[in-house]
Amino acid sequence: MASKSFYAIISGVGSGTGRAAAIRFSKAYTVVLLARKPESYNSIVDEIKQAGGQAFGLTADATDEAAVNAAFETIKKQLPGGKLAAAIYNVNGGFARKPFLELKREELDASLDAAPKGFFTFAQKTLPLLLESVPESPHPPSLIITGATASIKGSALFGSFAAGKFALRALGQSLAREFGPKGVHVSHAIIDGGIDTPWGKDFVANNGIEDGKISPDAIAETYWHLHTQHRSAFTQEVDIRPYVEKF
Amino acid sequence: MASKSFYAIISGVGSGTGRAAAIRFSKAYTVVLLARKPESYNSIVDEIKQAGGQAFGLTADATDEAAVNAAFETIKKQLPGGKLAAAIYNVNGGFARKPFLELKREELDASLDAAPKGFFTFAQKTLPLLLESVPESPHPPSLIITGATASIKGSALFGSFAAGKFALRALGQSLAREFGPKGVHVSHAIIDGGIDTPWGKDFVANNGIEDGKISPDAIAETYWHLHTQHRSAFTQEVDIRPYVEKF
Amino acid sequence: MASKSFYAIISGVGSGTGRAAAIRFSKAYTVVLLARKPESYNSIVDEIKQAGGQAFGLTADATDEAAVNAAFETIKKQLPGGKLAAAIYNVNGGFARKPFLELKREELDASLDAAPKGFFTFAQKTLPLLLESVPESPHPPSLIITGATASIKGSALFGSFAAGKFALRALGQSLAREFGPKGVHVSHAIIDGGIDTPWGKDFVANNGIEDGKISPDAIAETYWHLHTQHRSAFTQEVDIRPYVEKF
Amino acid sequence: MASKSFYAIISGVGSGTGRAAAIRFSKAYTVVLLARKPESYNSIVDEIKQAGGQAFGLTADATDEAAVNAAFETIKKQLPGGKLAAAIYNVNGGFARKPFLELKREELDASLDAAPKGFFTFAQKTLPLLLESVPESPHPPSLIITGATASIKGSALFGSFAAGKFALRALGQSLAREFGPKGVHVSHAIIDGGIDTPWGKDFVANNGIEDGKISPDAIAETYWHLHTQHRSAFTQEVDIRPYVEKF
Numbered sequence: 001m002a003s004k005s006f007y008a009i010i011s012g013v014g015s016g017t018g019r020a021a022a023i024r025f026s027k028a029y030t031v032v033l034l035a036r037k038p039e040s041y042n043s044i045v046d047e048i049k050q051a052g053g054q055a056f057g058l059t060a061d062a063t064d065e066a067a068v069n070a071a072f073e074t075i076k077k078q079l080p081g082g083k084l085a086a087a088i089y090n091v092n093g094g095f096a097r098k099p100f101l102e103l104k105r106e107e108l109d110a111s112l113d114a115a116p117k118g119f120f121t122f123a124q125k126t127l128p129l130l131l132e133s134v135p136e137s138p139h140p141p142s143l144i145i146t147g148a149t150a151s152i153k154g155s156a157l158f159g160s161f162a163a164g165k166f167a168l169r170a171l172g173q174s175l176a177r178e179f180g181p182k183g184v185h186v187s188h189a190i191i192d193g194g195i196d197t198p199w200g201k202d203f204v205a206n207n208g209i210e211d212g213k214i215s216p217d218a219i220a221e222t223y224w225h226l227h228t229q230h231r232s233a234f235t236q237e238v239d240i241r242p243y244v245e246k247f
Numbered sequence: 248m249a250s251k252s253f254y255a256i257i258s259g260v261g262s263g264t265g266r267a268a269a270i271r272f273s274k275a276y277t278v279v280l281l282a283r284k285p286e287s288y289n290s291i292v293d294e295i296k297q298a299g300g301q302a303f304g305l306t307a308d309a310t311d312e313a314a315v316n317a318a319f320e321t322i323k324k325q326l327p328g329g330k331l332a333a334a335i336y337n338v339n340g341g342f343a344r345k346p347f348l349e350l351k352r353e354e355l356d357a358s359l360d361a362a363p364k365g366f367f368t369f370a371q372k373t374l375p376l377l378l379e380s381v382p383e384s385p386h387p388p389s390l391i392i393t394g395a396t397a398s399i400k401g402s403a404l405f406g407s408f409a410a411g412k413f414a415l416r417a418l419g420q421s422l423a424r425e426f427g428p429k430g431v432h433v434s435h436a437i438i439d440g441g442i443d444t445p446w447g448k449d450f451v452a453n454n455g456i457e458d459g460k461i462s463p464d465a466i467a468e469t470y471w472h473l474h475t476q477h478r479s480a481f482t483q484e485v486d487i488r489p490y491v492e493k494f
Numbered sequence: 495m496a497s498k499s500f501y502a503i504i505s506g507v508g509s510g511t512g513r514a515a516a517i518r519f520s521k522a523y524t525v526v527l528l529a530r531k532p533e534s535y536n537s538i539v540d541e542i543k544q545a546g547g548q549a550f551g552l553t554a555d556a557t558d559e560a561a562v563n564a565a566f567e568t569i570k571k572q573l574p575g576g577k578l579a580a581a582i583y584n585v586n587g588g589f590a591r592k593p594f595l596e597l598k599r600e601e602l603d604a605s606l607d608a609a610p611k612g613f614f615t616f617a618q619k620t621l622p623l624l625l626e627s628v629p630e631s632p633h634p635p636s637l638i639i640t641g642a643t644a645s646i647k648g649s650a651l652f653g654s655f656a657a658g659k660f661a662l663r664a665l666g667q668s669l670a671r672e673f674g675p676k677g678v679h680v681s682h683a684i685i686d687g688g689i690d691t692p693w694g695k696d697f698v699a700n701n702g703i704e705d706g707k708i709s710p711d712a713i714a715e716t717y718w719h720l721h722t723q724h725r726s727a728f729t730q731e732v733d734i735r736p737y738v739e740k741f
Numbered sequence: 742m743a744s745k746s747f748y749a750i751i752s753g754v755g756s757g758t759g760r761a762a763a764i765r766f767s768k769a770y771t772v773v774l775l776a777r778k779p780e781s782y783n784s785i786v787d788e789i790k791q792a793g794g795q796a797f798g799l800t801a802d803a804t805d806e807a808a809v810n811a812a813f814e815t816i817k818k819q820l821p822g823g824k825l826a827a828a829i830y831n832v833n834g835g836f837a838r839k840p841f842l843e844l845k846r847e848e849l850d851a852s853l854d855a856a857p858k859g860f861f862t863f864a865q866k867t868l869p870l871l872l873e874s875v876p877e878s879p880h881p882p883s884l885i886i887t888g889a890t891a892s893i894k895g896s897a898l899f900g901s902f903a904a905g906k907f908a909l910r911a912l913g914q915s916l917a918r919e920f921g922p923k924g925v926h927v928s929h930a931i932i933d934g935g936i937d938t939p940w941g942k943d944f945v946a947n948n949g950i951e952d953g954k955i956s957p958d959a960i961a962e963t964y965w966h967l968h969t970q971h972r973s974a975f976t977q978e979v980d981i982r983p984y985v986e987k988f
Contacts, residue, residue, distance in 0.1 A: 065846065100919055101868060105806065108861050112853055116904045120849050127842060140490070154914030163857045166911035170903035173895030178841055180490045196479065211479040218480030225472040231490040232443065232458040233465030238485050243387070243427045243478040312599065347672055348621060352559065355614050359606055363657045367602050374595060401667030409664035410610045417660035420648030425594055634984070674984045690973065705973040712974030719966040725984040726937065726952040727959030732979050737881070737921045737972040 006137060007032055007082045009075070011062050011122050012091035014040045016197040017146055020216035021088050024224050026053035028138070029085055032075055033057040034068075062091040062118035072125045084129035085137045086227050089119050090146040095161050108160040115164030116171055119145065123175060127184065134183035140234070142185040142227040145172045149192045176236045185234050187226045191219065192241035206244045214242055253384060254279055254329045256322070258309050258369050259338035261287045263444040264393055267463035268335050271471050273300035275385070276332050279322055280304040281315075309338040309365035319372045331376035332384045333474050336366050336415075337393040342408050355407040362411030363418055366392065370422060374431065381430035387481070389432040389474040392419045396439045423483045432481050434473045438466065439488035453491045461489055500631060501526055501576045503569070505556050505616050506585035508534050510691040511640055514710035515582050518718050520547035522632070523579055526569055527551040528562075556585040556612035566619045578623035579631045580721050583613050583662075584640040589655050602654040609658030610665055613639065617669060621678065628677035634728070636679040636721040639666045643686045670730045679728050681720045685713065686735035700738045708736055747878060748773055748823045750816070752803050752863050753832035755781050757938040758887055761957035762829050765965050767794035769879070770826055773816055774798040775809075803832040803859035813866045825870035826878050827968050830860050831887040836902050849901040856905030857912055860886065864916060868925065875924035881975070883926040883968040886913045890933045917977045926975050928967045932960065933982035947985045955983055 007030040012018045014035065022031045022041075026048040033041040033055060041057030048055040058074055060067040075082070094111025096103060123143065130141035149155075151169045154162040169188055176186035194205035196213035206212030219240055226235055241247060254277040259265045261282065269278045269288075273295040280288040280302060288304030295302040305321055307314040322329070341358025343350060370390065377388035396402075398416045401409040416435055423433035441452035443460035453459030466487055473482055488494060501524040506512045508529065516525045516535075520542040527535040527549065535551030542549040552568055554561040569576070588605025590597060617637065624635035643649075645663045648656040663682055670680035688700075690707035700706030713734055720729055735741060748771040753759045755776065763772045763782075767789040774782040774796065782798030789796040799815055801808040816823070835852025837844060864884065871882035890896075892910045895903040910929055917927035935947075937954035947953030960981055967976055982988060 100916060101865060103861075103865075105858070105861060108857065112857065112908070116849065116853065116908070117846070120844075120846060120901075124842065124844075150911070154911040154918070156915060156918035159912045159915030159919075160861075162911035162915055163861075163908035166907035167853070167857070167904035170891070170895040170907035171900045174897060174900030174903055175841060177494065177895070177897035178900075180492075183490060185490070193479075211477070213479065215477050215479045218477035222472070222476065222480065222482065225469070229469065230458070230462050230465035232440075232460065232462045233469065233487045234490050235469065235485045235487055236494075238482045240480045240482055243430060243432070243481050245427075247424065247483075347669060348618060350614075350618075352611070352614060355610065359610065359661070363602065363606065363661070364599070367597075367599060367654075371595060371597075397664075401664040401671070403668060403671035406665045406668030406672075407614075409668055410614075410661035413660035413664035414606070414610070414657035417644070417648040417656035418653045421650060421653030421656055422594060424648070424650035425653075671988065674986075677984060679984070687973075705971070707973060709971050709973045712971035716966070716970065716974065716976065719963070723963065724952070724956050724959035726934075726954065726956045727963065727981045728984050729963065729979045729981055730988075732976045734974045734976055737924060737926070737975050739921075741918065741977075 005081060005083060006030070006085040006133070007079055008086040008088070009034065009084065009126065010088045010090060011118075012089065012146070013044060016195045016216045017191070017219050018088070018090040019044050020220035021090065021223050022055065023048060024217070024220035025086060026051070026055055030054040030079065030082065034060050034062065034071055036061045062122065063093070063113035065121050068121050068125060083133040083136060084126060084141065085133055085139065086142045086144065087122070087126035087130060088144045088146070088223065089122050091115075091118050094164050097157050099157060100159055103160055108163060111160045111164030112167065116167035119168050119171055123171070127175070127179060130184045131179070131182060139228045140183055140185045140231045142187065143175065144223050144226055145188045147188050147190045149190065151188070151190050173236070180234060183231060185226070185229065185231070187235055188237045189219070189222065190237065190239040192239055192247060193245045206242060209244050212242050212244050214240060252328060252330060253277070253332040253380070254326055255333040255335070256281065256331065256373065257335045257337060259336065259393070260291060263442045263463045264438070264466050265335070265337040266291050267467035268337065268470050269302065270295060271464070271467035272333060273298070273302055277301040277326065277329065281307050281309065281318055283308045309369065310340070310360035312368050315368050315372060330380045330383060331373060331388065332380055332386065333389045333391065334369070334373035334377060335391045335393070335470065336369050338365050341411050344404050346404060347406055350407055355410060358407045358411030359414065363414035366415050366418055370418070374422070374426060377431045378426070378429060386475045387430055387432045387478045389434065390422065391470050391473055392435045394435050394437045396437065398435070398437050420483070427481060430478060432473070432476065432478070434482055435484045436466070436469065437484065437486040439486055439494060440492045453489060456491050459489050459491050461487060499575060499577055500524070500579040500627070501573055502580040502582070503528065503578065503620065504582040504584060506583065506640070507538060510689045510710045511685070511713050512582070512584040513538050514714035515584065515717050516549065517542060518711070518714035519580060520545070520549055524548040524573065524576065528554050528556065528565055530555045556616065557587070557607035559615050562615050562619060577627045577630060578620060578635065579627060579633065580636045580638065581616070581620035581624060582638045582640070582717065583616050585609075585612050588658050591651050593651060594653055597654055602657060605654045605658030606661065610661035613662050613665055617665065621669070621673060624678045625673070625676060633722045634677055634679045634725045636681065637669065638717050638720055639682045641682050641684045643684065645682070645684050667730070674728060677725060679720070679723065679725070681729055682731045683713070683716065684731065684733040686733055686741060687739045700736060703738050706736050706738050708734060746822060746824060747771070747826040747874070748820055749827040749829070750775065750825065750867065751829040751831060753830065753887070754785060757936045757957045758932070758960050759829070759831040760785050761961035762831065762964050763796065764789060765958070765961035766827060767792070767796055771795040771820065771823065775801050775803065775812055777802045803863065804834070804854035806862050809862050809866060824874045824877060825867060825882065826874055826880065827883045827885065828863070828867035828871060829885045829887070829964065830863050832856075832859050835905050838898050840898060841900055844901055849904060852901045852905030853908065857908035860909050860912055864912070868916070868920060871925045872920070872923060880969045881924055881926045881972045883928065884916065885964050885967055886929045888929050888931045890931065892929070892931050914977070921975060924972060926967070926970065926972070928976055929978045930960070930963065931978065931980040933980055933988060934986045947983060950985050953983050953985050955981060
């Protein structure tokens, strides 16, 4: 059933949303995983292969333009004739919770690097490939962006992080309006809650209530749904949060 | 595969979203269709039955509290032991596009009757049933609301229609916050574009571009996705629009 | 200094925003006060007169179309040749904080009556008068609407109140877009916090911190600013909240 | 009447909003003007002095941290004992209207430099001074930010510009929530329309309709109103647009 000449690329994989998205999309596509360190993708690649899927990882810091460019050159060689069906930007970085007057300019820079700047490079690399896939892709070629509560609310002490996430959302909106009419589906997900990852096991969200942290697999399911939407019914933005989350 | 002791109820069925949602949800549940006239649901019921599903229609004007109450009494009798898994409020009404000073108060009333008032009654009837289903429902019991562009923007000449749709959205948000923590998923869909219905064939949206009108089946697919979301990952609001729609 | 042939009308006066707006606008205009009971405006009228201004009150329930119509007939007789410079809709009603399943339909109706319905009647009466004033009014004729936190957020337990306030905001947006180009300034203020009124003295907002409740005079000052904005620089929406308010 | 020991600082002055704000605030305060080139402020300083006010300009690129730091050192020397009453960030830059795939990364950088980064430096310099002024300032010390349509909407072809403006708004929201309770008023203005500047005379907005471009003096009047709001009634965000603007 899987269209093995089509592939998906996920920038920012680790133990949470990126991993789950890679596994979900690997049921239909070859999956390329980008992360800063091989440790972040090695076990996911293994897991996908053991389940009969195709995947490989590439090491590239999303904020490093040259490294990202090189990764895309490698993809072209590794997947000759491959068509990009979905690209997911799931890079996190620049999170800082602190009084504004204690923030360093580098902390703002880190947030802007991880969010609008890294995404800018990723989108400039993937959009031409997604456009090429429009005529043949089993589903409208998709560019999906992981946002956060801070994408729509600049809370106290979260200014630098929100700056990056707001900017990322702005780019997503603009690209949706420019590339939607060309057949590419650009979608932004506001992940409004803590994610249930192994490294987050000690982080108690919502008072430790069952399912009080978001299942990454559930996020991946919604990303897959976004990807499979008919072009007459594109969703530009969804929010995703635990049933017990205050909002 | 269908859980036949569970049922879905759809208020406001005709040739568009309501019909498509009924057919989509009938793959898993018995479906109850509410409409003002039997002509609106008869052919849908037939279609569902021919495909091997279970469905029946009830005649009730969503703005008529007594009629809606009577319909729910009938459901109880017709589906003894049935459990409500999903309720969809898809009632349209009160649409008027005209200069404000030419609007009649009755036109505002019609919009408020169809939107917040009709939904209020529907929600008061369905929420207790949805709450009862929480422990056993195959997916979190869901209350899904059909909104429109006018749910978030009060355009010139659309004041009375927007008043109803804004109010409906307010209720949806409030119920999501109250009933989410109790396990019921309340979701609101902003349908931002013309719908591709038989009666809309002559209505040319987006210059007649292919897929320039929203496929009702595609909306239904997103409604089904909302219904099947894990409770750790509820979406409260989605927008749905054609790839070529300006927004 | 006051332009005595111009007048302002304020619907919904008591001890808070309505009273303060009446006093502020009376420095420039004759002021007409509408309230359900003479007790609500008598002392304000006295206060304005003692300060050298002109004012009178009329008894009309804002949700009673006939009573409002009669009030406008009276205004025409009492102010022959008068020109309407500003109309403020400050009616509150339908506030209920309770679990949704305990709400009565009448509570929703009360909210819709006080907000979109009452405003609809008020706007249909005042907009023709405001349009007439465009060529001569010292400032762009203005229609100012008092909103609340519930105008933009449907919180748990506030559904019926939010329904009314959302609907009111929708109408305001629509009228701003229709009547702005005709020279009438339609503006909506989101009052996000408790108001410092005599009857609210026992209500402790923000832990009793000084200035933790909104000064009605401060709201009135912002309303006056909105009214005096140049037509090239209209504000459609402002939020107003105490410096210590969480938002 | 002017409190000459208090001063205002405006970053980003030229022929539009910055100039008008400088002149408006000079009626009450000494005004410090920051711009990249002396030509941008010289004539404004002269104008203010001729009207009996106090003003001086300093040359600093808002995106150059060291230059901004030096400017603030100079201010300290030039205004010994001076207290900062209001700071306005009115820097524009990074505007580019072009297809995303033609955008250079430098264009995104320019937008982020002018908006979140430049503002970050400005806010870190001014907030400590504004906090110091809280006990004595004639009005709550204010930090006012100039936004644009692109602050809340990422339109097609405006992605890089919107990224900067969204990020700037995020910072403003966060600072309002952090510093409001400390007595500093942080406010963001969405300027939604073309501005009527000498250099814009040839730019025909709204079909050349009279007052179809925003008067900078009118913007300045609203900024002054924001500054003078009572701390129980702070506005965090206003929109400002011509009466004929579509929105």
